[in-house]
Amino acid sequence: MTIRLYFLQASRCIRTAWQLEELGLEYEVEFSPRENKVAPQDFKKKAGGPGKFPTLEDNGAFYYESGNIAEYLEAKYDSQNKLLAQDIERRFQTLRWVHAAEGLYMLHGIPVIYVRWFAGEHEDAKKAMIQGLNKNINANLTQLDEELNKSTGKFLMGDKLSIADIMMHFSVQFLLARGINAGKEWPRLERWLKDCGSMESYKRAVEKTGYDLDQSG
Ligand SMILES: N[C@@H](CCC(=O)N[C@@H](CS)C(=O)NCC(=O)O)C(=O)O
Known part of the structure:
Protein backbone atom coordinates (compact mmCIF):
# COMPACT_ATOMS: atom_id res chain seq x y z
CA MET A 1 0.00 0.00 0.00
CA LEU A 83 -6.66 15.43 15.15
CA LEU A 84 -10.47 15.15 15.05
CA ALA A 85 -12.54 14.36 18.12
CA GLN A 86 -15.12 11.59 18.10
CA ASP A 87 -17.56 13.52 20.28
CA ILE A 88 -20.15 14.90 17.85
CA GLU A 89 -20.25 18.50 19.14
CA ARG A 90 -16.51 18.88 19.21
CA ARG A 91 -16.14 17.08 15.91
CA PHE A 92 -18.38 19.52 14.08
CA GLN A 93 -16.90 22.54 15.87
CA THR A 94 -13.56 21.38 14.46
CA LEU A 95 -14.91 20.59 10.98
CA ARG A 96 -16.30 24.13 10.82
CA TRP A 97 -12.71 25.32 10.31
CA VAL A 98 -11.94 22.63 7.75
CA HIS A 99 -14.73 24.09 5.62
CA ALA A 100 -14.05 27.74 6.48
CA ALA A 101 -10.39 27.39 5.41
CA GLU A 102 -11.53 27.08 1.78
CA GLY A 103 -15.15 28.22 1.79
CA LEU A 104 -14.53 31.51 3.62
CA TYR A 105 -10.88 32.49 3.94
CA MET A 106 -9.56 31.37 0.54
CA LEU A 107 -12.88 32.36 -1.05
CA HIS A 108 -12.20 35.98 -0.13
CA GLY A 109 -8.41 35.90 -0.54
CA ILE A 110 -8.03 34.36 -4.01
CA PRO A 111 -10.09 37.08 -5.79
CA VAL A 112 -7.59 39.68 -4.52
CA ILE A 113 -4.86 37.76 -6.33
CA TYR A 114 -6.99 37.53 -9.49
CA VAL A 115 -7.69 41.27 -9.40
CA ARG A 116 -3.94 41.92 -9.12
CA TRP A 117 -3.18 39.54 -11.99
CA PHE A 118 -5.99 40.28 -14.40
CA ALA A 119 -7.41 43.77 -13.82
CA GLY A 120 -4.64 45.31 -15.95
CA GLU A 121 -4.45 49.09 -15.97
CA HIS A 122 -7.90 49.67 -14.53
CA GLU A 123 -6.55 51.21 -11.34
CA ASP A 124 -9.85 52.67 -10.06
CA ALA A 125 -11.74 49.41 -10.60
CA LYS A 126 -8.89 47.48 -9.00
CA LYS A 127 -8.95 49.73 -5.93
CA ALA A 128 -12.73 49.47 -5.56
CA MET A 129 -12.70 45.67 -5.87
CA ILE A 130 -9.87 45.27 -3.37
CA GLN A 131 -11.61 47.64 -0.90
CA GLY A 132 -14.77 45.53 -1.18
CA LEU A 133 -12.91 42.28 -0.66
CA ASN A 134 -10.95 43.74 2.25
CA LYS A 135 -14.17 44.22 4.22
CA ASN A 136 -14.77 40.47 4.17
CA ILE A 137 -11.15 39.61 4.86
CA ASN A 138 -11.07 42.02 7.79
CA ALA A 139 -14.22 40.39 9.23
CA ASN A 140 -12.83 36.88 8.69
CA LEU A 141 -9.46 37.59 10.32
CA THR A 142 -11.12 39.44 13.22
CA GLN A 143 -13.34 36.43 13.82
CA LEU A 144 -10.38 34.05 13.82
CA ASP A 145 -8.42 36.33 16.13
CA GLU A 146 -11.37 36.37 18.55
CA GLU A 147 -11.74 32.58 18.43
CA LEU A 148 -8.05 32.17 19.19
CA ASN A 149 -8.39 34.57 22.12
CA LYS A 150 -11.28 32.50 23.45
CA SER A 151 -9.36 29.24 23.09
CA THR A 152 -8.21 27.62 26.33
CA GLY A 153 -4.88 26.71 24.73
CA LYS A 154 -2.58 27.90 21.99
CA PHE A 155 -4.49 26.16 19.18
CA LEU A 156 -7.96 26.70 17.74
CA MET A 157 -9.57 23.83 19.64
CA GLY A 158 -7.61 24.24 22.88
CA ASP A 159 -4.21 22.97 23.87
CA LYS A 160 -3.96 20.26 21.21
CA LEU A 161 -3.34 20.64 17.52
CA SER A 162 -6.32 19.58 15.41
CA ILE A 163 -7.27 19.35 11.78
CA ALA A 164 -8.75 22.86 12.23
CA ASP A 165 -5.26 24.34 12.70
CA ILE A 166 -3.79 22.26 9.86
CA MET A 167 -6.40 23.52 7.38
CA MET A 168 -6.55 27.13 8.59
CA HIS A 169 -2.81 27.61 8.92
CA PHE A 170 -2.20 27.65 5.16
CA SER A 171 -5.13 30.03 4.55
CA VAL A 172 -3.88 32.60 7.04
CA GLN A 173 -0.23 32.16 6.10
CA PHE A 174 -1.20 32.73 2.46
CA LEU A 175 -3.29 35.85 3.20
CA LEU A 176 -0.59 37.49 5.30
CA ALA A 177 2.30 36.49 3.01
CA ARG A 178 0.49 37.99 0.01
CA GLY A 179 -0.28 41.20 1.92
CA ILE A 180 -4.04 40.42 1.97
CA ASN A 181 -4.55 41.66 5.51
CA ALA A 182 -7.00 44.55 5.11
CA GLY A 183 -4.19 46.91 6.17
CA LYS A 184 -4.18 45.63 9.73
CA GLU A 185 -1.93 43.69 12.06
CA TRP A 186 -3.03 40.53 13.81
CA PRO A 187 -0.68 39.80 16.73
CA ARG A 188 -2.72 36.83 18.09
CA LEU A 189 -2.92 35.26 14.64
CA GLU A 190 0.76 35.74 14.11
CA ARG A 191 1.57 34.08 17.42
CA TRP A 192 -0.62 31.11 16.44
CA LEU A 193 1.10 30.92 13.03
CA LYS A 194 4.46 30.80 14.81
CA ASP A 195 3.25 28.12 17.27
CA CYS A 196 2.02 25.98 14.39
CA GLY A 197 5.18 26.60 12.36
CA SER A 198 7.42 25.56 15.23
CA MET A 199 5.85 22.10 15.55
CA GLU A 200 8.22 19.25 14.65
CA SER A 201 5.59 17.63 12.40
N1 LIG B 1 -10.31 23.89 -3.05
C1 LIG B 1 -9.17 23.17 -3.54
C2 LIG B 1 -8.26 24.15 -4.29
C3 LIG B 1 -7.20 23.44 -5.09
C4 LIG B 1 -6.35 24.43 -5.86
O1 LIG B 1 -6.84 25.37 -6.51
N2 LIG B 1 -5.04 24.23 -5.78
C5 LIG B 1 -4.12 25.09 -6.48
C6 LIG B 1 -2.83 25.20 -5.69
S1 LIG B 1 -3.00 25.91 -4.09
C7 LIG B 1 -3.74 24.47 -7.80
O2 LIG B 1 -3.77 23.26 -7.95
N3 LIG B 1 -3.34 25.31 -8.76
C8 LIG B 1 -2.72 24.83 -9.94
C9 LIG B 1 -3.31 25.27 -11.20
O3 LIG B 1 -4.49 25.63 -11.21
O4 LIG B 1 -2.59 25.25 -12.20
C10 LIG B 1 -8.44 22.47 -2.38
O5 LIG B 1 -8.66 22.86 -1.23
O6 LIG B 1 -7.70 21.51 -2.62
Whole structure:
Protein backbone atom coordinates (compact mmCIF):
# COMPACT_ATOMS: atom_id res chain seq x y z
CA MET A 1 0.00 0.00 0.00
CA THR A 2 1.46 3.33 -1.07
CA ILE A 3 0.32 6.80 -0.17
CA ARG A 4 1.50 9.33 -2.73
CA LEU A 5 1.07 13.09 -2.39
CA TYR A 6 1.22 15.15 -5.60
CA PHE A 7 2.70 18.33 -4.23
CA LEU A 8 2.64 21.61 -6.14
CA GLN A 9 5.11 24.16 -4.79
CA ALA A 10 3.78 27.08 -2.71
CA SER A 11 0.34 25.53 -2.33
CA ARG A 12 -2.28 24.08 -0.02
CA CYS A 13 -0.48 20.73 -0.37
CA ILE A 14 1.41 21.59 2.81
CA ARG A 15 -1.81 20.91 4.75
CA THR A 16 -1.84 17.28 3.60
CA ALA A 17 1.88 16.75 4.18
CA TRP A 18 1.57 18.15 7.70
CA GLN A 19 -1.40 15.91 8.50
CA LEU A 20 0.43 12.84 7.12
CA GLU A 21 3.37 13.69 9.39
CA GLU A 22 1.09 14.16 12.40
CA LEU A 23 -0.53 10.79 11.77
CA GLY A 24 2.89 9.17 11.42
CA LEU A 25 2.10 7.76 7.98
CA GLU A 26 4.66 6.81 5.36
CA TYR A 27 4.16 8.61 2.07
CA GLU A 28 5.91 9.44 -1.17
CA VAL A 29 6.03 12.95 -2.56
CA GLU A 30 5.70 13.72 -6.29
CA PHE A 31 6.84 17.32 -6.33
CA SER A 32 6.50 19.98 -9.01
CA PRO A 33 7.55 23.61 -9.04
CA ARG A 34 5.14 26.11 -10.59
CA GLU A 35 5.55 27.34 -14.15
CA ASN A 36 4.28 30.86 -14.83
CA LYS A 37 2.53 30.66 -11.45
CA VAL A 38 0.47 27.54 -12.27
CA ALA A 39 0.90 23.76 -12.35
CA PRO A 40 2.72 22.32 -15.41
CA GLN A 41 0.43 20.37 -17.78
CA ASP A 42 2.35 17.09 -17.48
CA PHE A 43 2.08 17.24 -13.68
CA LYS A 44 -1.68 17.80 -13.93
CA LYS A 45 -1.95 14.79 -16.24
CA LYS A 46 0.09 12.63 -13.88
CA ALA A 47 -2.26 13.47 -11.01
CA GLY A 48 -5.31 12.67 -13.17
CA GLY A 49 -8.76 14.12 -12.49
CA PRO A 50 -9.12 17.86 -12.18
CA GLY A 51 -5.38 18.61 -12.11
CA LYS A 52 -5.63 20.52 -8.84
CA PHE A 53 -3.40 20.13 -5.83
CA PRO A 54 -3.19 18.61 -3.31
CA THR A 55 -3.96 15.30 -4.99
CA LEU A 56 -3.60 12.21 -2.82
CA GLU A 57 -3.22 8.71 -4.21
CA ASP A 58 -3.85 5.90 -1.76
CA ASN A 59 -3.90 2.28 -2.74
CA GLY A 60 -4.46 3.21 -6.40
CA ALA A 61 -7.41 5.57 -5.76
CA PHE A 62 -7.18 9.36 -6.20
CA TYR A 63 -8.57 11.95 -3.78
CA TYR A 64 -9.00 15.70 -4.37
CA GLU A 65 -9.83 18.85 -2.37
CA SER A 66 -7.64 19.47 0.66
CA GLY A 67 -10.62 19.43 3.08
CA ASN A 68 -11.93 16.19 1.63
CA ILE A 69 -8.44 14.66 1.80
CA ALA A 70 -8.18 15.80 5.44
CA GLU A 71 -11.46 14.07 6.29
CA TYR A 72 -10.47 10.96 4.34
CA LEU A 73 -7.17 10.63 6.24
CA GLU A 74 -9.00 11.11 9.55
CA ALA A 75 -11.63 8.49 8.70
CA LYS A 76 -9.12 5.95 7.46
CA TYR A 77 -6.02 6.45 9.57
CA ASP A 78 -6.72 8.46 12.74
CA SER A 79 -8.02 5.63 14.89
CA GLN A 80 -6.88 7.46 18.05
CA ASN A 81 -8.86 10.62 17.13
CA LYS A 82 -5.69 12.60 17.49
CA LEU A 83 -6.66 15.43 15.15
CA LEU A 84 -10.47 15.15 15.05
CA ALA A 85 -12.54 14.36 18.12
CA GLN A 86 -15.12 11.59 18.10
CA ASP A 87 -17.56 13.52 20.28
CA ILE A 88 -20.15 14.90 17.85
CA GLU A 89 -20.25 18.50 19.14
CA ARG A 90 -16.51 18.88 19.21
CA ARG A 91 -16.14 17.08 15.91
CA PHE A 92 -18.38 19.52 14.08
CA GLN A 93 -16.90 22.54 15.87
CA THR A 94 -13.56 21.38 14.46
CA LEU A 95 -14.91 20.59 10.98
CA ARG A 96 -16.30 24.13 10.82
CA TRP A 97 -12.71 25.32 10.31
CA VAL A 98 -11.94 22.63 7.75
CA HIS A 99 -14.73 24.09 5.62
CA ALA A 100 -14.05 27.74 6.48
CA ALA A 101 -10.39 27.39 5.41
CA GLU A 102 -11.53 27.08 1.78
CA GLY A 103 -15.15 28.22 1.79
CA LEU A 104 -14.53 31.51 3.62
CA TYR A 105 -10.88 32.49 3.94
CA MET A 106 -9.56 31.37 0.54
CA LEU A 107 -12.88 32.36 -1.05
CA HIS A 108 -12.20 35.98 -0.13
CA GLY A 109 -8.41 35.90 -0.54
CA ILE A 110 -8.03 34.36 -4.01
CA PRO A 111 -10.09 37.08 -5.79
CA VAL A 112 -7.59 39.68 -4.52
CA ILE A 113 -4.86 37.76 -6.33
CA TYR A 114 -6.99 37.53 -9.49
CA VAL A 115 -7.69 41.27 -9.40
CA ARG A 116 -3.94 41.92 -9.12
CA TRP A 117 -3.18 39.54 -11.99
CA PHE A 118 -5.99 40.28 -14.40
CA ALA A 119 -7.41 43.77 -13.82
CA GLY A 120 -4.64 45.31 -15.95
CA GLU A 121 -4.45 49.09 -15.97
CA HIS A 122 -7.90 49.67 -14.53
CA GLU A 123 -6.55 51.21 -11.34
CA ASP A 124 -9.85 52.67 -10.06
CA ALA A 125 -11.74 49.41 -10.60
CA LYS A 126 -8.89 47.48 -9.00
CA LYS A 127 -8.95 49.73 -5.93
CA ALA A 128 -12.73 49.47 -5.56
CA MET A 129 -12.70 45.67 -5.87
CA ILE A 130 -9.87 45.27 -3.37
CA GLN A 131 -11.61 47.64 -0.90
CA GLY A 132 -14.77 45.53 -1.18
CA LEU A 133 -12.91 42.28 -0.66
CA ASN A 134 -10.95 43.74 2.25
CA LYS A 135 -14.17 44.22 4.22
CA ASN A 136 -14.77 40.47 4.17
CA ILE A 137 -11.15 39.61 4.86
CA ASN A 138 -11.07 42.02 7.79
CA ALA A 139 -14.22 40.39 9.23
CA ASN A 140 -12.83 36.88 8.69
CA LEU A 141 -9.46 37.59 10.32
CA THR A 142 -11.12 39.44 13.22
CA GLN A 143 -13.34 36.43 13.82
CA LEU A 144 -10.38 34.05 13.82
CA ASP A 145 -8.42 36.33 16.13
CA GLU A 146 -11.37 36.37 18.55
CA GLU A 147 -11.74 32.58 18.43
CA LEU A 148 -8.05 32.17 19.19
CA ASN A 149 -8.39 34.57 22.12
CA LYS A 150 -11.28 32.50 23.45
CA SER A 151 -9.36 29.24 23.09
CA THR A 152 -8.21 27.62 26.33
CA GLY A 153 -4.88 26.71 24.73
CA LYS A 154 -2.58 27.90 21.99
CA PHE A 155 -4.49 26.16 19.18
CA LEU A 156 -7.96 26.70 17.74
CA MET A 157 -9.57 23.83 19.64
CA GLY A 158 -7.61 24.24 22.88
CA ASP A 159 -4.21 22.97 23.87
CA LYS A 160 -3.96 20.26 21.21
CA LEU A 161 -3.34 20.64 17.52
CA SER A 162 -6.32 19.58 15.41
CA ILE A 163 -7.27 19.35 11.78
CA ALA A 164 -8.75 22.86 12.23
CA ASP A 165 -5.26 24.34 12.70
CA ILE A 166 -3.79 22.26 9.86
CA MET A 167 -6.40 23.52 7.38
CA MET A 168 -6.55 27.13 8.59
CA HIS A 169 -2.81 27.61 8.92
CA PHE A 170 -2.20 27.65 5.16
CA SER A 171 -5.13 30.03 4.55
CA VAL A 172 -3.88 32.60 7.04
CA GLN A 173 -0.23 32.16 6.10
CA PHE A 174 -1.20 32.73 2.46
CA LEU A 175 -3.29 35.85 3.20
CA LEU A 176 -0.59 37.49 5.30
CA ALA A 177 2.30 36.49 3.01
CA ARG A 178 0.49 37.99 0.01
CA GLY A 179 -0.28 41.20 1.92
CA ILE A 180 -4.04 40.42 1.97
CA ASN A 181 -4.55 41.66 5.51
CA ALA A 182 -7.00 44.55 5.11
CA GLY A 183 -4.19 46.91 6.17
CA LYS A 184 -4.18 45.63 9.73
CA GLU A 185 -1.93 43.69 12.06
CA TRP A 186 -3.03 40.53 13.81
CA PRO A 187 -0.68 39.80 16.73
CA ARG A 188 -2.72 36.83 18.09
CA LEU A 189 -2.92 35.26 14.64
CA GLU A 190 0.76 35.74 14.11
CA ARG A 191 1.57 34.08 17.42
CA TRP A 192 -0.62 31.11 16.44
CA LEU A 193 1.10 30.92 13.03
CA LYS A 194 4.46 30.80 14.81
CA ASP A 195 3.25 28.12 17.27
CA CYS A 196 2.02 25.98 14.39
CA GLY A 197 5.18 26.60 12.36
CA SER A 198 7.42 25.56 15.23
CA MET A 199 5.85 22.10 15.55
CA GLU A 200 8.22 19.25 14.65
CA SER A 201 5.59 17.63 12.40
CA TYR A 202 5.20 20.87 10.43
CA LYS A 203 8.96 21.28 10.09
CA ARG A 204 9.29 17.67 8.86
CA ALA A 205 6.56 18.30 6.27
CA VAL A 206 8.36 21.40 5.02
CA GLU A 207 11.68 19.60 4.88
CA LYS A 208 10.32 16.52 3.11
CA THR A 209 8.36 18.46 0.48
CA GLY A 210 10.55 21.54 -0.04
CA TYR A 211 7.50 23.77 0.54
CA ASP A 212 8.26 27.46 0.13
CA LEU A 213 5.43 29.97 -0.17
CA ASP A 214 7.80 32.44 -1.82
CA GLN A 215 8.36 30.12 -4.80
CA SER A 216 5.02 30.89 -6.42
CA GLY A 217 6.48 31.18 -9.92
N1 LIG B 1 -10.31 23.89 -3.05
C1 LIG B 1 -9.17 23.17 -3.54
C2 LIG B 1 -8.26 24.15 -4.29
C3 LIG B 1 -7.20 23.44 -5.09
C4 LIG B 1 -6.35 24.43 -5.86
O1 LIG B 1 -6.84 25.37 -6.51
N2 LIG B 1 -5.04 24.23 -5.78
C5 LIG B 1 -4.12 25.09 -6.48
C6 LIG B 1 -2.83 25.20 -5.69
S1 LIG B 1 -3.00 25.91 -4.09
C7 LIG B 1 -3.74 24.47 -7.80
O2 LIG B 1 -3.77 23.26 -7.95
N3 LIG B 1 -3.34 25.31 -8.76
C8 LIG B 1 -2.72 24.83 -9.94
C9 LIG B 1 -3.31 25.27 -11.20
O3 LIG B 1 -4.49 25.63 -11.21
O4 LIG B 1 -2.59 25.25 -12.20
C10 LIG B 1 -8.44 22.47 -2.38
O5 LIG B 1 -8.66 22.86 -1.23
O6 LIG B 1 -7.70 21.51 -2.62
